[in-house]
Amino acid sequence: MTFAVKEISPAGAAEITGFDCRVPTGAADLARLKQAFLDWPILCIRDQRLTPKQQATFARQWGALERQDRSTYCHPDDPDVLILSNERRADGSQVGIVDAGDFWHSDSSHIGEPCRMTMLYSVKNPDKGGDTHFINMYQVLDALPDALKQRVAGRNAIHHVAKTLNPRVTISAEREGAADYYKSREKATKPVSQPIVRTHPETGRQALYISPRFTIAIEDMDDREAQPLLDDLFRHMFSNPAWQYTHKWRDGDLVFWDNACLNHMAGGGYEYPDTRRMHRTTIVGDRPFYRAA
């Protein structure tokens, strides 16, 4: 296939045109795409027309797909495809997850082996809003003052899925049963320890691997010291817009990103009946690790 890769943001985003995800990707093309993914951790393939099965088939070329744990919102045509949407059925029930990704995070860092990459296929965009924001955590770490870096390199942070344990986030009133769901996760889900500085498994580069959404503490550090330290790290993370990229979706975009070196967040800003619908697939990943540079 003849396709073009063009950088669209120095924060690590590129767009790909002239590519058809419905056609099995040849070995040379897949190698080229995989290299592009290491060079730009946010890739957008434009102008796709994908059924859920086609999306899952394309995604499996990159690795095994994660089983989705919220089966209510899995696509009926392929259980590995999760629906993110604010659409409602005639009876008022929700079609997909309505508040997905409403705070900065790296996908599934609250589990031991977080997903390597996330693919979102844009089926329908709202007239207004619905952007996705990214921060390049390689660049965040590269600019971290040495004194701060020395305090965190080689240390681990605690990540947890329960929003009710995290004063830095709030629970959307839009999603039915969300408060009860997160309350039930407090004890049912074990906290997970992750390196604060993460070495990328393929590029070998280091990135800051924390997020306001999932990081709630630092291992073996009293909260009186750990919380101000996390505040400092988060302040630094948001201190330079040049490390950020905002994706303004077009219908038919397939965007995939590298969770080992990014944070991202759904921007919101749209309201039913102005609808947004995305289909999500995630590729399994490995245990994050730190290796001294």
Ligand SMILES: [Fe+2]
């Ligand atoms: Fe996410």
